[in-house]
């Protein structure tokens with residue numbers, strides 16, 4: 358809780374009000390501690406991160422409260438050093454000016470229930486001269502010495518770390534989205550919708566002018582929307598993430614298919630270069646983008662995995678499979694049908710963009726057999742939208758409309774299935 362929020366309780370000279378404010382503050386502080394303790398669940402905590410040096414040689418020192426082990430690898434575009442840990446806590450101040458030398462930016466977050474990652478952006482091709490560790494006073498230090506190299510040496514070092522790294526995502530042949538066997542159609546039982554709060558963990562998503570992080574507002578929104586759906590009833594709701602962890606785009610798609618989802622709704626609040634662009638937008642998949650904003654968003658959304666340092670093996674070209682193509686066609690029809698329903702509902706609660714149904718090549722919308730849409734609730738690059746996204750009442754209204762659209766879609770497809778069943782029975 359920010360001090361500003363408790364500050365409003367302080368009436369001028371009113372002792373009761375001041376006492377109340379203190380109680381609120383004390384409660385906030387104790388809850389804060391409880392939360393921090395719970396989040397770290399006895400994991401080592403990084404208490405300090407700093408880098409010093411010049412354009413040719415730089416030392417990074419990360420201090421922990423107890424011993425940790427780290428695995429490292431290199432990435433390019435941009436040049437990066439990736440450190441992987443067992444789950445750790447973060448007790449340092451982010452974004453202070455303790456990063457010097459060749460280190461540009463730093464990014465950190467949880468990759469799963471069991472793993473955490475810190476990524477340093479490095480200003481030039483480099484090599485890791487030494488990675489060492491040791492105890493110092495009450496801390497345990499991880500020391501990484503970097504030296505500038507040329508491009509060829511960097512590429513070689515990158516390949517070496519890839520070969521030894523256990524963290525390359527290897528999609529097995531059957532896992533490939535295009536050629537994966539279709540999940541058993543969820544013909545029986547409940548209508549399942551998968552809500553997919555975008556980004557998470559090391560991938561914060563867009564950051565608003567006022568500092569709002571996309572990963573936080575979309576998670577808050579998804580929770581509200583889940584509650585709305587549960588209140589309506591008749592719909593099974595599952596979320597791809599319930600807290601602040603990273604999930605790759607393909608995992609999100611796989612999650613929807615594994616749950617036999619009848620609908621996949623990815624929730625976002627991205628940034629675009631044109632800061633005047635605002636209003637809710639519903640995206641469906643297409644090889645060709647409807648417009649330049651759609652193309653820009655699909656490009657930046659596709660980057661999520663690479664921001665988190667996930668590297669995919671080269672995929673062979675798409676497998677021509679006439680059954681998968683037919684399924685895709687049918688699925689796209691449903692996706693578009695839901696997009697229209699969603700827009701008619703959303704427009705009752707929120708401002709919508711001109712041409713609110715747009716399309717582009719989103720990796721996260723690639724399930725061949727699950728109708729999928731990506732909803733931009735608003736755009737964090739727009740000041741007004743950012744304000745709205747931070748208002749719980751606004752989010753609740755929008756979530757209620759979107760939930761109503763899902764329920765309506767569920768009822769429609771239920772009738773369609775019943776119709777098919779009757780037709781089948783009649784034959």
Ligand SMILES: *[C@@H]1O[C@H](CO)[C@@H](O)[C@H](O)[C@H]1NC(C)=O
Nearest residue numbers: 652655656659717718719720
């Ligand atoms: C996003 O990734 C998918 C899957 O790799 C690809 O088909 C699509 O063209 C990409 N879209 C853009 C805009 O780069």
Ligand SMILES: [Zn+2]
Nearest residue numbers: 555562625627
């Ligand atoms: Zn996003």
